[in-house]
Amino acid sequence: MLSKSCIYGIQAAIYVAANASQEFVPISQIASELKISFHFLTKVLQQLTQARLMNSYRGPKGGVALAKPSTEVTLYDLIGAIDGTAIFTECMLGLPGCGIAEPCPAHEHWTKVRSELTVIARRLTLDSMAKKAGELNVRLTEEFRYAQTMFPAIRPLNGNH
């Protein structure tokens, strides 16, 4: 579905949003906490800064920061900046010029899924994801849980959802 680059970008953006207290968050910090290759993440985040979703600053005390309030950055923006918006417009069978009087056999069903995906991606903001990430037992990566690291945790419970 989403490329590795895109997944890393989303995770990092959530991390940055949750660390709003820090002016600029160094990429090295994000990479090590989220267990992502530093150099690879660097390239991904460059895409986000080039897309004006993030600002970057060099030198000591440098790093990356959101260019807009986290309430104004959506999942759609992030995916669009890294993987492109094809996933929201493209066809199941990947045919060019689709949906315009030349439907493939799965069209009507596929567009239903696709539009729901689009609505959700447009609605989900970094802010709301970061808040979720702050809840107990909600994780950002395989190992990294905000509840236990960022907000040195209270109760190491197993909440089910």
Next chain:
Amino acid sequence: MLSKSCIYGIQAAIYVAANASQEFVPISQIASELKISFHFLTKVLQQLTQARLMNSYRGPKGGVALAKPSTEVTLYDLIGAIDGTAIFTECMLGLPGCGIAEPCPAHEHWTKVRSELTVIARRLTLDSMAKKAGELNVRLTEEFRYAQTMFPAIRPLNGNH
């Protein structure tokens, strides 16, 4: 979303379903009509026969045929046989062991899309897709339209959908 292999496999399966009159359809015929590399399609269809979704027969008059009635083969089966079922079970952020008391920040929204996708894939049969493919101006690939080739067409209209 879907790999090229998977897309080719689905297109070919629809083609075979629509050609139910032919006992075995040679892969060369499918490949040339659908403009897919013959050798590549051969490997994809081998996956479908190994998954028992198709039967194959060698020699002159050989080819591939559906192993079951086209009403009993779903999009889910095809995708599962080629790309695997990960797309129906996996997470947006691709984390292992997900959805079990360890949700990522997008979980509740993502599962909604995912389950709708699953329902649709399970419901969509080769039969219904092949029937759609038989309708005018519904195409299977960029160039191949059933209405104009298989059922040498009546009215070359632009229907919109």
Next chain:
DNA sequence: CCTATTTTAGACAAAAGAGTCTGAAATCTG
């Protein structure tokens, strides 16, 4: 001004996906 830190830019390597090709095995036709 000097050094340490950090992003930027781009080369490079490894792995996975997509596509090509060859030879062998099975099967039909004559």
Next chain:
DNA sequence: CAGATTTCAGACTCTTTTGTCTAAAATAGG
């Protein structure tokens, strides 16, 4: 049986994605 056709199996190449590494530019702080 001989020859043509077709799937099967696997090697091989090309491209894209993923990941690693190095050097340069910017900046803070002493």
